[in-house]
Amino acid sequence: MQIYLPIAEVSVNAFLLLGLGGIVGILSGMFGVGGGFLITPLLFFIGIPPAVAVATGTNQIVASSFSAVLAHLKRRTVDLRMGTVLLIGGLIGAGLGVFIFNYLKSLGQVDLLVKLCYVLFLGVIGAMMFVESVNAIRNTRKGKAPKRKKHNWVHALPFKMRFRTSGLYLSVLPPLAVGLAVGILAAIMGVGGGFIMVPAMIYILGMPTKVVIGTSLFQIIFVTAFSTMLHATTNYTVDIPLALLLLIGGVIGAQFGTIIGLKLKAEQLRILLAIMVLAVCFKLALDLLLMPSELYSLGMDG
Template identity: 50%
Template sequence: MQLYLPIADLPVNVFLVLAMGAAVGFVSGMFGIGGGFLMTPLLIFIGITPAVAVASVASHIAASSFSGALAYWRRRAIDPALASVLLCGGVTGTALGVWTFTQLRALGQLDLMIALSYVVLLTTVGSLMFSEGLRALMRTRRGALPPRRTHNWIHGLPLKMRFKRSKIYLSVIPVVIVGILIGFIGAIMGIGGGFILVPIMIYLLRVPTSTVIGTSMVLTLVTMLFATLLHAVTNHLVDAVLALILMVGGVTGAQFGARAGQKIRGEQLRLLLGLLILSVGVRFAVELVIRPEDLFTIRELGVNG
């Protein structure tokens, strides 16, 4: 069944987009991530312009993280204090991100920046996660204990605050900075940023695993809602029809993914996720290096009359 996407301005097969939403939803449910870093590239791959893909995926991630956040809220696995401090940074970062997005688009360098950010971020995070997963797997083979967690320099920063539910005593400075960072890259790349945020919160901020995913989902939810709104107001690029199909596919797929994820061990899961992220990054890198089929592109700046 063909459907015309009003903003992306091209006809797509509804079932193809629905299946893509479900597949990404499955993966995101399995690993407990938003899945934006898979969804945006897939949309670009089927011919939707990177700008529309990034803007529309934001609302799709908002939907999936809202259903996730609701589940974690019921289990009291969200730290409201930590979430609000993160959000102070997140909202600022998102606004900065959308502004940068608009500037880059006017310069004609948006597609390049999206591709470059994907290469840098995904290959770095992917290889870190992959090697960490490998090391963890070897440790459990040898039966060795994981290295003891020690306090790092971050815990020496001023403006400390007590986060009751997470049972940590932490400076607000690194928390706000992390929020800004995630908001910024999320708005430019069309990702929720969960796959970067969760490791940062665990390894750098020492947030306990009981509250880390739920709290990161709140940040994702609010930054992505805000990004949707800003992209709609400034760039008019959010395709609501596309977003709705993705959401329906995504939230359904996520439920089955979550069940599948419970059957796989943590280390293996991290190894798989690392590999997946790495391969998306490499794909973008290859695309940048090989000669494009057509060196010319046209952009319409609006029809008069």
């Protein structure tokens, strides 16, 4: 069933859009990522203009993340206190990120810079998560008990707060810094930032994986909602029919993703997320290296 998208000015199969939204929703519920780094390239592939894909994609992330958070709240796997601290840093970072993005845009080649940021961060984070997860699975099969978390420089910082859901007592400075960094990168790269925040919460803050997923989604909701409002009010690139179909698919998929995620072990979740991150990294790197189908593009000034 073909449906015409007025802002994107293309006709697309409605069931295809529902399926894309559902896939991203499942991944959101399973891994605690908004799915912006996946839904936006997928929309490119089916012919949606980049500006509309970015703006409408963030709208879908809000819905799938909100749906998944509701499921996690029922299971008490969301650390609201930690999420609030991360959110404060994220909103400040998003404001700084917009300023940095506009400055880089004035210098030119911002598109290339964004793609390089994707390849760099996805490659490094995906590789680290993959190696750590493989080692954890090996140790589990050999019957080795997991090593107890040792106190590091993070635990020596001042302004400590108790995060009961995560079972942590540490300074608010590291979560603020993580939120700030994610907010900046999210604004520059046009994503929710979950693929960066989830590993940071696990490896830097030492949060349990099950709690990390729900808490990450809680922060992503507000950051992507803020981004969507900016796009809708300044660029007018949010396509309502496209957003609605992605929303329906995302909300349904997120519920299934949460159920699947709770049935998998923490090591299995991390290695699956690492493989997905590396796959997207490889595709983006390939696009940068291969010769484009169109060497030139024409545009009008103003």
